[in-house]
Amino acid sequence: MATTESVSAVLSELDPDRQRPTNVLAAQQLTLRFGATTILSDVNVAFPRGTITALIGPTGSGKSTFLRTLNRMNDRVYGFTHEGEVLLEGQSIWAGGQDLLTIRRRVGMLFQRPNPFPMSIKDNVVAGVRAHRIARGKQLDVVAETRLREVGLWDAVKDRLHDSPYRLSGGQQQLLCLARALAVGPEVLLLDEPTSALDPLSTEAVESLMRAMTPALTIIVVTHNLGQARRVSDHTMFFYDGRLVEHGVTEQVFSAPRQPDTDRYVNGLMG
Numbered sequence: 313m314a315t316t317e318s319v320s321a322v323l324s325e326l327d328p329d330r331q332r333p334t335n336v337l338a339a340q341q342l343t344l345r346f347g348a349t350t351i352l353s354d355v356n357v358a359f360p361r362g363t364i365t366a367l368i369g370p371t372g373s374g375k376s377t378f379l380r381t382l383n384r385m386n387d388r389v390y391g392f393t394h395e396g397e398v399l400l401e402g403q404s405i406w407a408g409g410q411d412l413l414t415i416r417r418r419v420g421m422l423f424q425r426p427n428p429f430p431m432s433i434k435d436n437v438v439a440g441v442r443a444h445r446i447a448r449g450k451q452l453d454v455v456a457e458t459r460l461r462e463v464g465l466w467d468a469v470k471d472r473l474h475d476s477p478y479r480l481s482g483g484q485q486q487l488l489c490l491a492r493a494l495a496v497g498p499e500v501l502l503l504d505e506p507t508s509a510l511d512p513l514s515t516e517a518v519e520s521l522m523r524a525m526t527p528a529l530t531i532i533v534v535t536h537n538l539g540q541a542r543r544v545s546d547h548t549m550f551f552y553d554g555r556l557v558e559h560g561v562t563e564q565v566f567s568a569p570r571q572p573d574t575d576r577y578v579n580g581l582m583g
């Protein structure tokens with residue numbers, strides 16, 4: 313008779329994820345500079361698959377620089393250099409055989425300001441799908457509808473799919489960009505202050521989407537909204553003074569920070 317253990321052993325054999333590393337992304341001894349200025353030194357961190365990590369810290373502490381490094385958005389920025397590694401499923405994102413477009417498909421990004429492309433609403437959603445030849449023809453309509461429904465935008469835009477996205481509200485434009493990012497099936501989504509320009513209702517919509525998207529997706533989100541970090545994230549990283557000062561389970565970082573600087577920051581005592 314099969315014991316519970318042997319059943320779970322068989323199930324884990326059948327699990328397509330069993331060969332995949334637990335950490336989808338990791339930074340190792342990562343140092344980031346612009347010219348002679350070091351922005352962050354010696355960051356070591358791993359992002360477990362299917363979790364949400366919040367990046368917090370004062371303005372200028374390097375949150376965006378770190379985030380943008382993770383899908384090589386800084387590679388061509390004037391003066392940017394790095395030491396150390398970023399591993400995507402164990403492989404360096406800077407390794408010779410890596411294709412930049414593929415990395416950007418696997419590690420998607422949403423910026424603080426919504427940036428719809430100058431094309432119709434529908435074409436925005438399927439832009440990446442087209443470029444990567446994931447679907448074509450009538451399939452694109454299905455992809456567009458599915459993704460717009462997923463982000464809760466379908467009813468608002470179904471009668472104007474061929475209109476410009478620029479007449480949508482800021483919150484709707486951000487949801488459209490989220491639909492576009494999700495459409496190519498990323499493994500990781502990088503969000504840089506995704507709700508800072510949104511009203512409380514749209515913010516709540518994006519936060520509940522973030523929770524709904526995990527564990528299928530791994531999310532790393534920069535936020536100045538400490539309530540948001542606490543509400544949505546599993547882990548929190550605190551950047552300050554050129555370093556990753558603290559990294560831990562969100563509840564611990566907020567309620568029992570290990571470092572005095574973290575304590576001051578999460579309790580609003582740091583300017």
Ligand SMILES: Nc1ncnc2c1ncn2[C@@H]1O[C@H](COP(=O)(O)OP(=O)(O)OP(=O)(O)O)[C@@H](O)[C@H]1O
Binds near residue numbers: 346370375378391
């Ligand atoms: N392209 C660049 N060239 C030179 N310095 C830069 C460049 N981009 C950013 N920096 C500098 O790097 C430091 C970190 O900037 P970054 O944008 O990562 O901070 P941040 O934590 O995201 O801040 P904020 O909360 O205001 O968005 C800042 O001192 C900034 O001036």
Ligand SMILES: [Mg+2]
Binds near residue numbers: 375376377504
């Ligand atoms: Mg920033």
